[in-house]
Amino acid sequence: MSMDFKSSKSIFLQIAENMAHRILEGQLKEGDRVPSLRDLATEYEVNRNTLMRTYALLDEAGVFENRRGIGFFVSENAVAILRERERKTFFATDLPEFMQKVKLLQLTESDLSELLTLLKTPSK
Numbered sequence: 001m002s003m004d005f006k007s008s009k010s011i012f013l014q015i016a017e018n019m020a021h022r023i024l025e026g027q028l029k030e031g032d033r034v035p036s037l038r039d040l041a042t043e044y045e046v047n048r049n050t051l052m053r054t055y056a057l058l059d060e061a062g063v064f065e066n067r068r069g070i071g072f073f074v075s076e077n078a079v080a081i082l083r084e085r086e087r088k089t090f091f092a093t094d095l096p097e098f099m100q101k102v103k104l105l106q107l108t109e110s111d112l113s114e115l116l117t118l119l120k121t122p123s124k
Contacts, residue, residue, distance in 0.1 A: 028074050030076050034073060034074060
């Protein structure tokens with residue numbers, strides 16, 4: 001899986017976000033062994049040192065657990081940590097930007113009713 005690294009954000013941070021989303025989506029489950037640095041470096045087409053920074057960041061955040069001599073594993077509370085972090089980011093950054101756009105476009109409740117309906121519909 002090659003990533004498109006055109007963002008102004010550092011590559012190791014983009015990979016960390018991608019790994020976090022893989023955990024939240026259930027592609028990587030709590031307790032699962034994380035792919036080796038070598039394997040993931042090949043998958044993302046990046047230097048292993050870049051991935052080491054990613055793994056260190058996720059380890060420090062409590063998302064990964066380094067078992068010396070065995071490898072990195074998704075921690076038992078990774079999903080809770082990531083959901084809380086994503087929730088804080090959403091309320092601090094994403095929602096205010098969304099609200100500003102709603103006001104700028106002068107959207108009404110009826111304009112947003114389809115969005116509210118989607119939020120009430122269970123995802124598959």
